[in-house]
Amino acid sequence: MSTSDESPGAAGRHGLVRAPQNFAGGLLLIALAALALWLTRDLDQGSLRAMGPAMLPDWLAYGVGLCGLVLLASAFLKDGDALERWSLRGPVLVIGAILAFAITIRPFAFGGPSVPGLGLVVAGPLAIIIGGFATPEARLRDLVILALSLTPFCMVLFGDLLNLPIPVFPQALAGLFPADWSQKAVLRATAAVMVLVAIAVFFAGRGRTTRTVDVADHTGRI
Known part of the structure; x- marks a missing residue:
């Protein structure tokens, strides 16, 4: 046989x-x-x-x-x-991230409720963080660092270098900067602030030590 x-x-x-x-x-x-x-x-x-x-x-x-x-x-x-x-977690959160980006980047109204246009500065990090939790291994700190690093890159690339008509800021944010600043100057300043916050979050988390547990006995067996 x-x-x-x-x-x-x-x-x-x-x-x-x-x-x-x-x-x-x-x-x-x-x-x-x-x-x-x-x-x-x-x-x-x-x-x-x-x-x-x-x-x-x-x-x-x-x-x-x-x-x-x-x-x-x-x-x-x-x-x-x-x-x-496969589980529904991945598809649901990825689709949710796309919908969150679409709803928040421009003004959106659905019947009575409405969402003001928050621009890429809010829609970008929101989509990255929601979509990142599609995997169970995701950690909020890592996703925040990624969101605050990738979004400024997209802001400068699309809004500054390529001059694409993509909404970047909510209207309320424009009043925080000097009136004589151009839109590109405001964009660059906002991108720089986001990068600095990402660096601060990165170094703040490095100081925390993770506790390791040794599960092997003296014979070398697990």
Whole structure:
């Protein structure tokens, strides 16, 4: 009687699709890229000298779609992991982060309730923190540092260097700066303050020592 070393899951991957996870991931990335291109179909591409609002999202969509095609091709060429059970935590929080960004970056009204436009300075960190908790390993301090570092970069890139019409500040924030400051000066000052706060949070957390627990006995066994 002969025995086989292959598990049933591994044997099932010798069919046409050898890496089900790659196959599903590739289809999802291609679908996201197609959705992004469809949503930005009416926006102007512009040129490299004067970038339009559709240039960056379109090229990002092309990159995501290309990654999806690579994953899809690898699913037929190389053995990979089978699909596993997944929880709703990730999709719900990621979708929630996108909705929070869309609702807060510009004025939003839904029937009676309304949200004032808070701009990228609020919508960016909010989306990063909410989306970051999609993984159980996320820590609030790390997400705050990431949010206060990535948002200023986006502010300077889109609002200063590329001059894209993206709302950056809530209207109430403009009154905190001298009246003779330009919008770009206010943007740079706000970005600098956010970066300094991120650095302060980073160094404040380094002083805390984490207690390690040794679970091995003297014989070296766990």
